[in-house]
Amino acid sequence: xELQSIKNRFGIIGNSPxxxxxxxxxxxxxNTDLSVxxxxxxxxxxxxxxxxxxxxxxxxxxxxxxxxxGAIPEGTIDSELFGHEKGSFTGAVDSRKxxxxxxxxxxxxxxxxxxxxxxxxxxLLRVLEAGEYIRVGSSKVQKTDVRVIAATNKxxxxxxxxxxxxxDLYYRLNxxxxxxxxxxxxxxxxxxxxxxxxTDFADRYKGTPVQLDEGAKDVLINYPxxxxxxxxxxxxxxxxxLSQDKSINAITMKSFLPEHNYSxxxxxxxxxxxxxxxxxxxERDILYKLFFDxxxxxxxxxxxxxxxxxxxxxxxxxxxFNDQSFAxxxxxxxxxxxxxxxxxxxxxxxxxxxxxxxxxLSIMDKEKELIIKALKKHKGKRKDASLDLGIxxxxxxxxxxxxxxxxx
Numbered sequence: 090x091e092l093q094s095i096k097n098r099f100g101i102i103g104n105s106p107x108x109x110x111x112x113x114x115x116x117x118x119x120n121t122d123l124s125v126x127x128x129x130x131x132x133x134x135x136x137x138x139x140x141x142x143x144x145x146x147x148x149x150x151x152x153x154x155x156x157x158x159g160a161i162p163e164g165t166i167d168s169e170l171f172g173h174e175k176g177s178f179t180g181a182v183d184s185r186k187x188x189x190x191x192x193x194x195x196x197x198x199x200x201x202x203x204x205x206x207x208x209x210x211x212x213l214l215r216v217l218e219a220g221e222y223i224r225v226g227s228s229k230v231q232k233t234d235v236r237v238i239a240a241t242n243k244x245x246x247x248x249x250x251x252x253x254x255x256x257d258l259y260y261r262l263n264x265x266x267x268x269x270x271x272x273x274x275x276x277x278x279x280x281x282x283x284x285x286x287x288t289d290f291a292d293r294y295k296g297t298p299v300q301l302d303e304g305a306k307d308v309l310i311n312y313p314x315x316x317x318x319x320x321x322x323x324x325x326x327x328x329x330x331l332s333q334d335k336s337i338n339a340i341t342m343k344s345f346l347p348e349h350n351y352s353x354x355x356x357x358x359x360x361x362x363x364x365x366x367x368x369x370x371x372e373r374d375i376l377y378k379l380f381f382d383x384x385x386x387x388x389x390x391x392x393x394x395x396x397x398x399x400x401x402x403x404x405x406x407x408x409x410f411n412d413q414s415f416a417x418x419x420x421x422x423x424x425x426x427x428x429x430x431x432x433x434x435x436x437x438x439x440x441x442x443x444x445x446x447x448x449x450l451s452i453m454d455k456e457k458e459l460i461i462k463a464l465k466k467h468k469g470k471r472k473d474a475s476l477d478l479g480i481x482x483x484x485x486x487x488x489x490x491x492x493x494x495x496x497x
Contacts, residue, residue, distance in 0.1 A: 092116070099137055102285050103278030107270035111138065118265045119145035124217060126202075126262045127240040129269030132319030135240040138267060139198040142238060151195035154188055159201035166209050168225050177226020189222055189233045202239040202262065203248055210255045213237075217261050237262070272314040272321060279310050282318060286325035297335050299328055304339030312346055377452065457492045460485070469496050 092112050096102070101112070118125055119142045127135045136155055143153045161169050168178075172187030188197055199205075205213065216222050217237060221230050239262045248254035272279060283301075291298040301309065314320055328337065328345055459478065467473035475485040489496070 095141060099141055101134075101137065102282050103275055105270065105275040105278050107268075107274060108278070111267050111269050112141070114265065114267050115141050116145060118142065118267075120147065122236055124236075124262050124264045125238045125267060126245075126265070127238065127267045127269060128245075129240070129242065130271045130315075130317055131242045132317035133269045133271060134318055135242075135269055136198065136200065138269060139196070139238045139240065143196040143198075143236075146196070146236070148195050148236060152192045153196045153198070154192050155198040155200060156188055157200045159204035163206050166206065167212065170209065171212060171222045171224055173225035174227045177224075181226070184224075187222075187224065189216060189235050190231065192235055193233050194235070196236045196238060199237060199239045201241060203241045203243040203245055203254060205254075207253075207255065210258050214255065214258045214261060217258075272317040276310050279314070279321065280306055282321055283309060283325055286322050287329050290326050290329035294329065296329065299332055299335045299337050301337050301342070302339070305337045305342040308339050308342045308346070453492075456488070457494065460488055460492065460494060464494075464496060 092109060095112060095116065101108075115125075115138050125139075125142060127138050129135050139155065140153070143149060156170070158166065167173075168181075168185065168187065170187050170189060172185050172190055173181050175181055175184045199213075212222060216233065216235070220232055220234060222233060223230055245254050245259050245263075249256040249259050272282075280301075284298075287298045290296075316323070324345055328342075331345075332341065334341070460474070463474040463477050464471075467477065471482055471485055475482045478485065480488075488494075
């Protein structure tokens, strides 16, 4: 069947290469039973492609049903798709057939497939692989022969990487992918669609179709159309009803088009502030490392300080920094008076000399020290000490035996 006859039959307007390619793939896959995944933005007409596939298939005389997965609550979607038994949940006063049982032998179109819960995805995968399903509240396996056509406006491959969509189900659905182009990628079709819509609305409202001058056409074609064909149809209806003058110029056209200041530039995945699960997996290790680094810095500062006390000549020959020096470093020389260096006294007898005692870095020693401190703080009460340490009382008792700590 020629593409033009299919367009006439289903009311498809446009001759863009992307649209023609999508229609060609739909026609080719129609006579098979392969699963089809239709990808496209909201409002591009994905459901029309599912109807084309069903109408040209061997199942065309059998039922066809379109299900919006995003419109069904998560708690009832299993019952809607696969049915339920009487008394299987609150409110189940009778047994009910699901869509897969009702449409047996036909085609089911699952729109917004990316909104399916993970549990329902597992059930759907079983239907696709073996044609089997189980009603909610039942243990009996039932058979079904249904062709599944799915559609989404999301990038499901990205959902699989964040565990929001099963990878095995994605590849099972994506046997034949069809990508419907957005309206902004079909600029040559925008005016044709607009003219069709205003003609239809003029017949409906018993009026005269509006006419666009060249400036209005440019505004119409260069608008990004985030809502795609659905938004274009709504704008055409607004103009047909509200416009007093049936000759539309660029200024009038802009008044009907909403302002969109958002950007479609790519962004980094994960966004700002996102933290991977592997990062900060063990906060205790990170805190220990932070404390040890701080201890190392403090020891180095103490060593430098004692070297200065024992060798005053080091301080005498050290460069002096004052306000003028910092100003010159910043490129802003000032006339501030230079500060005189302060020298340490030569008499070191008055200075107490301290030995740099290297503390133990053992985690077991630190743990023992913390347990002793906690017991002293709570006057030997194990329960309060264990709560303060963040461990159970039984673990505290084991640690007391392990470290041979005598309670006072």
